[in-house]
Amino acid sequence: xxxxxxxxxxxxxxxxxxxxxxxxxxxxxxxxxxxxxxxxxxxxxxxxxxxxxxxxxxxxxxxxxxxxxxxxxxxxxxxxxxxxxxxxxxxxxxxxxxxxxxxxxxxxxxxxxxxxxxxxxxxxxxxxxxxxxxxxxxxxxxxxxxxxxxxxxxxxxxxxxxxxxxxxxxxxxxxxxxxxxxxxxxxxxxxxxxxxxxxxxxxxxxxxxxxxxxxxxxxxxxxxxxxxxxxxxxxxxxxxxxxxxxxxxxxxxxxxxxxxxxxxxxxxxxxxxxxxxxxxxxxxxxxxxxxxxxxxxxxxxxxxxxxxxxxxxxxxxxxxxxxxxxxxxxxxxxxxxxxxxxxxxxxxxxxxxxxxxxxxxxxxxxxxx
Amino acid sequence: xxxxxxxxxxxxxxxxxxxxxxxxxxxxxxxxxxxxxxxxxxxxxxxxxxxxxxxxxxxxxxxxxxxxxxxxxxxxxxxxxxxxxxxxxxxxxxxxxxxxxxxxxxxxxxxxxxxxxxxxxxxxxxxxxxxxxxxxxxxxxxxxxxxxxxxxxxxxxxxxxxxxxxxxxxxxxxxxxxxxxxxxxxxxxxxxxxxxxxxxxxxxxxxxxxxxxxxxxxxxxxxxxxxxxxxxxxxxxxxxxxxxxxxxxxxxxxxxxxxxxxxxxxxxxxxxxxxxxxxxxxxxxxxxxxxxxxxxxxxxxxxxxxxxxxxxxxxxxxxxxxxxxxxxxxxxxxxxxxxxxxxxxxxxxxxxxxxxxxxxxxxxxxxxxxxxxxxxxxxxxxxxxxxxxxxxxxxxxxxxxxxxxxxxxxxxxxxxxxxxxxxxxxxxx
Numbered sequence: 001x002x003x004x005x006x007x008x009x010x011x012x013x014x015x016x017x018x019x020x021x022x023x024x025x026x027x028x029x030x031x032x033x034x035x036x037x038x039x040x041x042x043x044x045x046x047x048x049x050x051x052x053x054x055x056x057x058x059x060x061x062x063x064x065x066x067x068x069x070x071x072x073x074x075x076x077x078x079x080x081x082x083x084x085x086x087x088x089x090x091x092x093x094x095x096x097x098x099x100x101x102x103x104x105x106x107x108x109x110x111x112x113x114x115x116x117x118x119x120x121x122x123x124x125x126x127x128x129x130x131x132x133x134x135x136x137x138x139x140x141x142x143x144x145x146x147x148x149x150x151x152x153x154x155x156x157x158x159x160x161x162x163x164x165x166x167x168x169x170x171x172x173x174x175x176x177x178x179x180x181x182x183x184x185x186x187x188x189x190x191x192x193x194x195x196x197x198x199x200x201x202x203x204x205x206x207x208x209x210x211x212x213x214x215x216x217x218x219x220x221x222x223x224x225x226x227x228x229x230x231x232x233x234x235x236x237x238x239x240x241x242x243x244x245x246x247x248x249x250x251x252x253x254x255x256x257x258x259x260x261x262x263x264x265x266x267x268x269x270x271x272x273x274x275x276x277x278x279x280x281x282x283x284x285x286x287x288x289x290x291x292x293x294x295x296x297x298x299x300x301x302x303x304x305x306x307x308x309x310x311x312x313x314x315x316x317x318x319x320x321x322x323x324x325x326x327x328x329x330x331x332x333x334x335x336x337x338x339x340x341x342x343x344x345x346x347x348x349x350x351x352x353x354x355x356x357x358x359x360x361x362x363x364x365x366x367x368x369x
Numbered sequence: 370x371x372x373x374x375x376x377x378x379x380x381x382x383x384x385x386x387x388x389x390x391x392x393x394x395x396x397x398x399x400x401x402x403x404x405x406x407x408x409x410x411x412x413x414x415x416x417x418x419x420x421x422x423x424x425x426x427x428x429x430x431x432x433x434x435x436x437x438x439x440x441x442x443x444x445x446x447x448x449x450x451x452x453x454x455x456x457x458x459x460x461x462x463x464x465x466x467x468x469x470x471x472x473x474x475x476x477x478x479x480x481x482x483x484x485x486x487x488x489x490x491x492x493x494x495x496x497x498x499x500x501x502x503x504x505x506x507x508x509x510x511x512x513x514x515x516x517x518x519x520x521x522x523x524x525x526x527x528x529x530x531x532x533x534x535x536x537x538x539x540x541x542x543x544x545x546x547x548x549x550x551x552x553x554x555x556x557x558x559x560x561x562x563x564x565x566x567x568x569x570x571x572x573x574x575x576x577x578x579x580x581x582x583x584x585x586x587x588x589x590x591x592x593x594x595x596x597x598x599x600x601x602x603x604x605x606x607x608x609x610x611x612x613x614x615x616x617x618x619x620x621x622x623x624x625x626x627x628x629x630x631x632x633x634x635x636x637x638x639x640x641x642x643x644x645x646x647x648x649x650x651x652x653x654x655x656x657x658x659x660x661x662x663x664x665x666x667x668x669x670x671x672x673x674x675x676x677x678x679x680x681x682x683x684x685x686x687x688x689x690x691x692x693x694x695x696x697x698x699x700x701x702x703x704x705x706x707x708x709x710x711x712x713x714x715x716x717x718x719x720x721x722x723x724x725x726x727x728x729x730x731x732x733x734x735x736x737x738x739x740x741x742x743x744x745x746x747x748x749x750x751x752x753x754x755x756x757x758x759x760x761x762x763x764x765x766x767x768x769x770x771x772x773x774x775x776x777x778x779x780x781x782x783x784x785x786x787x788x789x790x791x792x793x794x795x796x797x798x
Contacts, residue, residue, distance in 0.1 A: 134453045137696060142689035147668050161395055163380060168389040238390035
């Protein structure tokens with residue numbers, strides 16, 4: 001396998017403007033170490049992804065070529081409001097700050113990158129191609145009527161060796177630009193990339209843009225694997241096969257060209273009662289949400305205390321009665337004691353519910369990428 | 370970097386649906402066109418024929434011999450699937466093979482609608498005929514089992530068979546002339562398949578109860594049958610399930626069935642040389658009909674397997690849901706010697722498995738012997754009863770003899786019935 005990496009422009013250190021996003025600067029989050037291109041009006045604000053620290057302007061490495069393709073954000077304000085309303089629904093003793101209004105106000109579009117690689121493949125290939133065919137079979141039943149036979153068709157695959165030459169150009173083969181790419185896709189789901197458009201100047205100028213974490217030099221092997229997969233798919237198509245196995249390509253990978261592809265993400269956040277900030281992110285195309293919804297332990301405690309007041313008052317009344325007339329109503333007092341005990345247990349329910357809810361949310365949403 | 374694949378002898382370029390990608394596939398193994406061959410002796414110009422003694426080609430005039438290289442393929446002999454395309458061809462009728470046999474010597478068109486692909490012309494005796502000609506390669510046998518039993522071994526095999534059994538005339542082995550055995554390659558369909566089925570049935574369980582009988586004021590036991598539902602799953606592999614392809618009117622299927630088994634691991638790749646001077650029959654029973662016949666037997670075996678799988682063989686309301694997988698078929702030629710002998714003016718057919726030497730056929734039944742045996746079986750009982758009767762009438766005793774006689778009579782009756790049944794079965798072959 002050749003390891004030819006055609007010339008591409010390495011990321012250059014910038015201190016001020018980037019050609020394709022004027023009036024934006026490179027800023028880094030001290031907490032999550034993510035690097036962004038931030039428009040001037042949003043400079044030094046909280047990190048748009050982790051919200052754990054304010055961004056700090058500092059020189060960074062940015063590719064001067066504009067992104068090649070962009071997937072426009074398709075979640076409308078109404079969609080967003082609907083999704084957030086649904087998100088908050090059912091949260092017991094919801095944290096004060098976790099409201100649709102607050103989340104809507106803080107919502108912002110953040111673009112995140114993928115690498116697109118173009119290359120030429122030239123060489124020989126070998127492999128097994130699978131061809132579907134149908135065979136006649138039968139389903140047989142034996143019962144009171146004797147044997148009943150029913151003809152059926154079964155699809156089988158026949159693998160045959162094939163080989164050949166390949167001289168094809170592949171465009172826009174996607175290669176992750178973030179180390180957390182797969183996890184993020186798991187969290188907010190896949191994008192329908194058919195809706196992508198060519199990038200035009202100004203399309204992202206008002207929003208934060210996350211910069212790639214992995215440079216093309218490091219991705220050569222991944223890129224070749226993905227190009228190989230694309231070639232395999234085409235070889236199968238060229239062979240009019242439906243399946244493939246053990247396809248091997250021996251040849252050159254030439255004329256690499258790396259560009260960026262930007263995907264939309266909507267991020268917002270809320271504060272809990274201890275001052276901690278919790279991010280919520282949405283797929284900018286499908287609206288799939290990822291983020292934890294915390295219950296307010298303070299509210300739950302208030303409810304518990306409120307409910308505890310009833311048995312406490314009754315207990316005090318019982319004590320007074322007992323002190324005034326110690327010998328009277330012993331059976332009624334015993335019953336009252338049992339009831340008071342159960343009322344006290346019931347009063348613990350709000351606290352217990354909030355605790356288990358938060359526990360579940362914290363367990364299900366651990367990493368935030 | 371790119372290798373010139375067009376020079377590869379084993380692959381040939383095939384159509385590609387994308388520019389920039391060439392596709393090479395293995396060259397199809399071209400079926401050697403089975404044209405008419407004249408088997409002429411290189412020494413004297415006489416006719417060559419397959420010699421069963423030397424297992425090679427031999428000239429009947431000058432004794433020239435040519436060895437035949439057998440390529441044993443055994444279990445790897447090519448199997449075909451029941452693909453939709455194949456079966457559509459079967460439905461349309463492939464059976465033109467038998468209409469196209471042409472004698473190179475006298476020009477006779479051997480039109481055998483019912484099947485023989487004779488390699489010697491019945492008109493002129495020439496062995497220069499088209500061995501097989503058909504519209505589709507699928508119809509031609511891909512493998513055969515060569516004859517292992519030499520003609521000189523046949524007499525020994527058949528003599529022992531003729532002497533076997535007491536129901537036949539004593540003079541049979543001495544007077545029956547079994548010296549004209551014709552070697553035949555008979556068509557067989559060999560099927561392989563995996564079956565799996567779920568069964569459900571009510572299975573009889575014998576239960577013993579203790580109960581109190583009020584009338585006798587005692588505890589008693591009784592046995593009753595309790596039906597319990599059971600179910601199970603069974604899988605079974607059938608390999609080389611043979612169905613003969615000859616019309617039952619031409620060759621006795623009951624005799625053919627008795628010639629099994631054939632050792633299919635000895636299959637060799639089809640070579641027309643094996644057939645020179647030996648008769649071969651194309652199939653009369655087509656693939657669909659043969660597969661239908663095989664499935665009928667498989668179904669019965671499945672039913673039997675389901676019953677065996679139950680905890681007791683006594684079952685009722687049995688239901689089976691069965692499916693097949695990996696169904697394959699092969700069309701092969703298997704070696705059989707066929708002979709007709711005459712006894713008291715009547716023809717009898719005998720066949721010998723050309724691989725194992727197993728003999729089976731029709732044999733006359735000596736009904737005098739059979740009736741004598743039946744009488745002998747009944748006689749002890751009858752005699753005892755006949756002695757017992759006067760003793761009762763005259764002396765008032767003899768009940769024991771009558772009773773013993775009846776037992777002997779019933780036993781003798783059963784033996785007589787078995788003898789009669791066997792005799793009729795053997796005669797019906």
